[in-house]
Amino acid sequence: MSAYTRFLLACISLASLVGCTDPQLDSSIRRQGFVYCGQDTPTTFNPQLVEGGLTADTLAAQVFDRLLMLDPVSHQPQPSLAKSWTVSGDGLSYTFKLQTGIEFQTTDWFTPTRPFNAQDVVFSFKRVIDDNHPFHAISGGRYPWFESQNFAGLIEDVRVIDPETVEFTLSRPDNAFLANLATAYAVIHSQEYADILLRAGKPDQIDKLPVGTGPFHIEQYQPNDFVRLSRHWGYWQGTAPMDQVVFDISSRGTGTLAKLLSHECDVLSSPVASQLPVINEDENFNLTAQTGMNVAYLALDTKQPELADIRVRKAINHAINRDNLLSSVYYGTGTQARSLLPPMSWAYNHNSQALDYDPAKALQLLKEAGFDKNLHLTMWVPLEPRPYNPSPRKTAELIQADLNAVGVQVTIIAQDNVNRFSKIDQDNSDLILTGWVADNGDPDNFLRPLLSCDAIGAGLNASKWCDLDFENLLELASRTTQLDQRLNYYFLAQDILDQQVPIIPLAHGVHFQVHHRSLRGLQMSPFGTRSFSTVYRNEN
Incomplete structure (x- = not known):
């Protein structure tokens, strides 16, 4: 039984839904909502606690708002919960004037008694940066994205000036600060809800049954099956046209394509490149594409004795045929990466001296390092297709063949998803095939989270x-x-x-999304996050 079928059976008992039958038989369901396929199972509903995946990439934009948002064209911060801001002359103080009258979501587990105000902003950030905050250690106490940015070291204080004004004091100037407040991780929680949970002795519920000011709220969750969101009727930017959104998280790979073609799903995120011809041939679906601020790369554990030798790292780089990856994995839709930064970044170095494909040079360097015949490495590989890599397994197998051709034996260790901040995973691997989708348009958002010294601990x-x-x-x-x-x-x-080659950039992917032709108002963003507050259905 599919996740969607189980959802339909489950929702029969919910008075808020009417006519929960097969959408192909009951057109009212198609007007009330849509089903979204192609995402992983969330481990939490609080994006502060993760570094990617469904929670940060998609759910956060539905449940929460942030102080700022990013313009999808200019990549510059724009007002959201904060309607304006000023910066002191020394760049150390940021004062935000907040929107007024914004309602938090009313759910089965919480009914707000006041609108959003400065206390909620202070709570949301002090939880992350203050070790003594009563919620800091809840749900593990790890905030990987913020740790990689050393947010606790950057922000000296966050304080309420008045209910409509909040001030951030920094320890040093930071040009990326405003852009970072617009990321999917910098969400605003309700302090009133948190206080109630703390008194009830259930503080961890804030991450399992979240409350935000976004266009939808969590209604139902079945692990490895589905997540159902319901419309927030008091949404401050206008009530969403759709009553519900269902995330089908029960299958991956070709299973999601089958669901799309059989109309169990209305939207498929990040289809595998080889599926695109089939999708294009079906007139019931529209295929859209967004040039992404992303990169697929191979991380080399420089603490491993063999990979501590820069000659070995350079040899691995020389051995990888990126053109082959582009044709066999991306089917011509991606671009070769010569840097972590994508070409659309304003800081991209078009005169990069990155190493080119040169197997002979790879063999020479390995011989010089004493590893021409006896180098064995392990490579951790996530199986979940992402915008930066539509087929990680195939990518890994091609890299494995390239390295084998120069005498390096690679054992692939496949995982549903590689947890990049799990030290257990990292300490048992030589190579990690991974990638990054930018959270904002600032080049610091690529370089600092992935390669700074603070990012090691994170x-x-x-x-x-x-x-x-x-x-x-x-x-x-x-x-x-x-x-x-x-x-x-x-x-x-x-x-x-x-020069140092701690990572090997592979490719920049194009983010594809497929949706049923009856859905309108779906947006795409180069940063992966997008709100469903404007989505509606038109069968004409």
Whole structure:
């Protein structure tokens, strides 16, 4: 029995839904909502606790709002829960004026008695940065994205000025601060709800049964099966046209395509590239594409003795045929990566000295390092297709063949999903095939979370590489007020990556999304997050 069928059976008992029958037989269901396929199972509903996946990529934009949002074209921060802001002359104080009259969601487990205010902002960020906060250690006490940015070291204080005003005090200037407040991780929770849970002795419920100000709220969750959202009638930007959104999380790969073609799903996120011809041939579906701010890369654990040798890292880089990856995995839809930064980034170095495909050079370097015949490595590989890599298993197998051709034996360890901040996983692997979807348009959002020294402790720096010259360049870039100087710092930082090779950029993917032709108002973003508040159905 499919997840969608089980959902229909389950919802019969819910008075809020009418006519829960097969959508092909009851057109009212198609007007009330839609089914979204192609995502992984969430481990939490609080994006502060994760570094990607369904919770951060899609759910967060439905349940929560943030102080700021990103313009999808200019990539610049725009007002959201904060309607305006000012910055002190020394760049250390940010004061935000907040929207008024915004309602938190009313759910079966919480009924708010007041609107959103500055207390909610202070609660949401102090939970993350203050070790003594009563909610800091709840649900594990790990905030990987914030840890990778050293948010606790950056923010000295967050305080209420008045109910409509909040002030952030920084320890140093940071050009990326506003953009970081617009990411999917910087969501605003209800302090009133948190206080009630704390008094009831159930603080962990804040991450399992969340409350936000977004267009939908969590209604029902069946692990490995489905997540159902219901419309927030008091949404401050206008009530969403759809009554419900169902995330079918019960299958992966070709299973999701079969569900799409049989009309069990209305939307399929990140279809495998080989599926695109089949989708294009079906007039019932529209295929849309978004050039993404993303990168697929291979992280090399530089703490492993063999990979501590820069000659070995360079040899692995020389051995990988990226053109073959683009044709066999991306089917011509991606672009070759020569940097972590994608070409659409304003800090992309078009004169990069990144190493090219050269098997002969790889053999020479391995011989010089003494590993021409006896190098054996393990590679952790997530199986979940992502915008930056539509088929990780195939990518891994091609890399395995490339390395075998130069005498490096690779054992692939496949996982449903590689948890990049699990030290157990990282300490037992030499290579990790992974990637990154930018949370905002700032180049710092690629370089700092993935390669800074702080990101090692957070677990996002899978290479465990820490270079003080690289670190200093990131700090200088975050402090300078001169854009041309900042650009130069980022160019120099990319030069260090080209020389040291802690990671091997592979490709930049195009994010595809398929939806039934009757759905209108679906948006795509280069940062992966998008709200369903404007989606409606029109059968004409």
